[in-house]
Amino acid sequence: MNEPMSGGRWGALRTADVARESGYSVQQVRDLEKLGVIPAAARMGNGYRAYTPLHIHALRAYRGLAGAVGPVVARKLLAELRTGTITEAASAINEVHVRLAREREEALLAEQALRAIQTEADTPEFEQDSDAMTITELSRALGVRPSTLRFWEQEGLVTPERVTSLQARRYDLSAIRTARIVAALRNTGYGVPAVRAIVDSLHRLDGTDEALRILRERLDHIALRTVELLRAGTDLAAVVAADQDPTAG
Template sequence: MRTTDVARESGYSAQQVRDLERLGVIPPAVRSDNGYRSYTPLHVSALRAYRGLAAAAEPVEARRLLAELRTATVTEAASAVDEVHARLARERAEVLRAQRALEGIQAEGAGWDDDFMTITQLAQALGVRSSTLRFWEEEGLVLPERVTTLRARRYGPAAIRAARVVVALRAGGYGIPAVREVMACLDGADGLADARRILRERLDRIAARSVALLRAGADLAAVVCAADGTDGTDAADATRGTPDPPA
């Protein structure tokens, strides 16, 4: 197969095919006497597999994984791909846990918001360290009041509610910058509704990544079988004619 043939079959441009070969996503092409590249259907399978892996696990991870699959046993390769599925499942579980926590905040808020709490009391109630609450204060996520001449922290209803939301979002896999964005939404009228919307959007993105990995399944099998010395082209044929997702 010529470079243009592989590009047409894989959905990449000819330049992208050459670039991905250089990056090690696909094995080096055989060079003819006149210097032209000669590819096989396995190169197409590797490129199509990379598309799904890159969507599911990020391009750098996809390149690393494909390089491993080309020299792994079937058992090793299956374990590596299963781990990508498991990682997506863990991310989904974290977001669902955060959703349930937000629902609990809304349903039980009155019980929490009646009183003020010290930093020690709030840390114990949330199951975090006092140093964590101080860090969140430094990041502008949870702002307590200062009382007494010792400037001791006191958390009122708004700060307690904010702390509970931060705990939920952190449990959902959100980094501090993303949490800060959500917390800004809480100042508006729709507060918790906006936070739940952001979590739903994260679930949608995880679902899209899962589907991309499923689409790559037969082509991954072809790469793995070729590495193991068996013929995996039949598995890859199962996806032929299926429109590729955007690069």
């Protein structure tokens, strides 16, 4: 995409100019201004909006962020970038990269667990106590609350062992693998009934194909979201830099 038109060279930018340069429609530009995605435009003597190149950068940045983390989070993040320091802005953007990397790692671990399940029928495993986790350890490993694991247990998704004397939950290697798959599927947006059906099918010879397909689709989707975030990089930098310079705009 071409660089935004210079406000100094072209004068105030019209709504149509901003729409053309940002890839949004005229109505979308107005709607996003109302939502606070971009700063309110100044008004010219005739009452028409007067935009600047910063508005184009902000709209392009929003497009990339919305593709990476969704429109609600993108609006909140852009608002934070405009009010925080440059250190806070850099930290907020870095956190999005970390979040995507974490989601990718989670999906890869679930895929590894699924492939391990595929081989269990032919390669019996004798699991050691060192392979087991408590509910606290597993919740930390998955990034979920212990109450979430208890809910999954109630729904028949993940079944732990228990220490008889204390009735404390203990998850063996098989349960840990299943929990990783459940976490990945739930984060993909699958409801409990669909996840239960997939989990119930895992030990069938042909039952893992659907779960593998879903996990591959999730990895592809995370990759696309990462590209959207990278595409927004230059425009995000322009927004942050302008907000640190009161004379910019």
